[in-house]
Amino acid sequence: MITIIIPITAGVQRRxxxxxxxxxxxxxxxxxIPSDAAVQAVLDGWTVADARAEVVAMIDARARALRDGVVAGISSAEMASWALKREQSLAYDxxxxxxxxxxxxxxxxGVPTSAVVDRVLAKAAALSQLEAHIAGAAGKHGDAVKALATHAEVVAYDCSGGWPL
Structure with missing residues (x-):
């Protein structure tokens, strides 16, 4: 018979x-399967650090999904031009x-260059703010999870709050 003292999460099942x-x-x-001893060995090897890594990966996935949602429907070619557009907007004299x-x-x-510059700067500022909020929420949750000491604390951690979208 095996002793289960950790929550059986998706990460444990993958392991x-x-x-x-x-x-x-x-x-x-x-x-x-294949035996109690084999399963027990895997369960015994699942550390709090492993549990933390699983939750941090979920946090990172949420941040990535939010970022992807912001740029959904925008071509990679257009996104590739953003850095140059921002650079030129800042240099515009x-x-x-x-x-x-x-x-x-x-x-x-058929518009003045200044109008395009203003639009680029406004969009760049909005995107920068959104990215800062996403990165801040992900970092805050990640830091909190890394400070947890037990499997139960890690599994109980709620990372749903504080996201910008």
């Missing part, structure tokens, strides 16, 4: 599977020569 083991329940009793890419975009749109 069992990676070691050729499985743990299921039948008539409220653990069913261990009122002359088209100081922001040639933005001047060309403005000319193609």
């Amino acid at each position: 069992l599977s990676a070691n050729g083991c499985s743990l299921a329940w039948h008539d409220n009793k653990p069913l261990c 009122g002359t088209d020569e100081s922001a040639p890419m933005l001047a060309l975009e403005a000319s193609s749109r």
